[in-house]
Amino acid sequence: MKNVKLKSPKQSSKSNAATVRLARAQRSAYSAAEVEEIFRRFSVQRPEPRGELEHVNPFTLVVAVALSAQATDAGVNKATRALFAVADTPQKMLALGEEKLQDYIKTIGLYRNKAKNVIALSEKLITDFGSEVPRTREELVTLPGVGRKTANVVLSMAFGQPTIAVDTHIFRIANRIRLAPGRTPDEVEAHLLSVIPEAYLYHAHHWLILHGRYVCKARRPECERCVIADLCKFSEKSCDIPAPLVELPPQVVPIAG
Numbered sequence: 001m002k003n004v005k006l007k008s009p010k011q012s013s014k015s016n017a018a019t020v021r022l023a024r025a026q027r028s029a030y031s032a033a034e035v036e037e038i039f040r041r042f043s044v045q046r047p048e049p050r051g052e053l054e055h056v057n058p059f060t061l062v063v064a065v066a067l068s069a070q071a072t073d074a075g076v077n078k079a080t081r082a083l084f085a086v087a088d089t090p091q092k093m094l095a096l097g098e099e100k101l102q103d104y105i106k107t108i109g110l111y112r113n114k115a116k117n118v119i120a121l122s123e124k125l126i127t128d129f130g131s132e133v134p135r136t137r138e139e140l141v142t143l144p145g146v147g148r149k150t151a152n153v154v155l156s157m158a159f160g161q162p163t164i165a166v167d168t169h170i171f172r173i174a175n176r177i178r179l180a181p182g183r184t185p186d187e188v189e190a191h192l193l194s195v196i197p198e199a200y201l202y203h204a205h206h207w208l209i210l211h212g213r214y215v216c217k218a219r220r221p222e223c224e225r226c227v228i229a230d231l232c233k234f235s236e237k238s239c240d241i242p243a244p245l246v247e248l249p250p251q252v253v254p255i256a257g
């Protein structure tokens, strides 16, 4: 069992211990060998999975992730392509200003509030972090509009740290197939960190998101297309013959219409 870091040192170690205890109490339905096999198959399918949010540097990644709350990656990409062409640093974002920023992102839900946050986080990066995106979760979550999930995505995608940012897909899969049950994203995160073999941890986040987005979908999981159908312990799965285990064609990031 790995040492699971749940919250910043400032937060109560008591609540950390409680979260870990709870995560362990809701046991995974899979043996260590089964978990290993699940991620081995994901790794064959997608040896180099990647996130689908477009960005050109750590700053634009922070902005893209902050804009993606309750929005699709494709919708965010459509707006940020033009935005990042003119504002790919905190200074340029401030020079652009909140009003013009709103124009670029007005197709994204909650854009007014998100524009405010992007301007505020650009200011804070300049004043507190020398215009660089910080590399620790504790520092990242001090930025306006950046929560634990956003910080984990940035740590993983920008700085190569193995983290699990529990989004709606990961939360659903972890509970649906009882890989790492938990009542909250934090519980699922702690549980996944404790069951996923170290060797697979870095890519696990993207494998699970992509599996949830394209196969183990919310309304109707496409079990006949699933490479872990034989291992899956979801009582309502519609197929238990695994799909052929082959490497998938390179990811194509969907473009919003």
Ligand code: SF4
Residues within 6 Å of the ligand: 177, 215, 216, 217, 221, 222, 223, 226, 227, 228, 229, 230, 232, 233, 234, 237, 238, 239
């Ligand atoms: S078999 Fe079905 S429910 Fe199980 S992981 Fe695959 S798609 Fe999801």
